[in-house]
Amino acid sequence: MLITSQTYTRSEKTCSSYVRYLNNGQETYGQVKTFVELSECACPGLCDCPRTFLAFITEFTSQFGFTTANPPFSIQYIKKVNASETVHCVPIKDILNVCFYVNLDGQEYLCDPLNTVEMYN
Ligand SMILES: [Zn+2]
Numbered sequence: 001m002l003i004t005s006q007t008y009t010r011s012e013k014t015c016s017s018y019v020r021y022l023n024n025g026q027e028t029y030g031q032v033k034t035f036v037e038l039s040e041c042a043c044p045g046l047c048d049c050p051r052t053f054l055a056f057i058t059e060f061t062s063q064f065g066f067t068t069a070n071p072p073f074s075i076q077y078i079k080k081v082n083a084s085e086t087v088h089c090v091p092i093k094d095i096l097n098v099c100f101y102v103n104l105d106g107q108e109y110l111c112d113p114l115n116t117v118e119m120y121n
Helices: 116-120
Strands: 018-023 026-038 052-067 074-091 095-098 100-104 107-111
Touching: 018 052, 018 074, 026 074, 052 107
Parallel strands: none
Antiparallel strands: 018 026, 018 095, 026 052, 052 074, 074 107, 100 107
């Protein structure tokens, strides 16, 4: 799974910085702003000490399933979202999957991949 950040401009075509992640155990949607690598060691130069990778993610709110107009049908894997002012800092292991991003007349939607073929390609 390739996850990029908002600041990685080469990814503009694929928009794979939109993710579903765990924030204090709660499933949340957002956009990865950037990644940081943390190490507590003080070795000069390169070393193999353990490192932690963290993602800074802008939280998206108003998450509910998309409902079609006529006939009304709820599609749970398409979420209507709005970017919030909240930024979460989470370990990258808490990123669950990359989401598809759709902007329809200014309203943003995030869709979870339905299968692993969509997820990994
Ligand atoms: Zn070290």
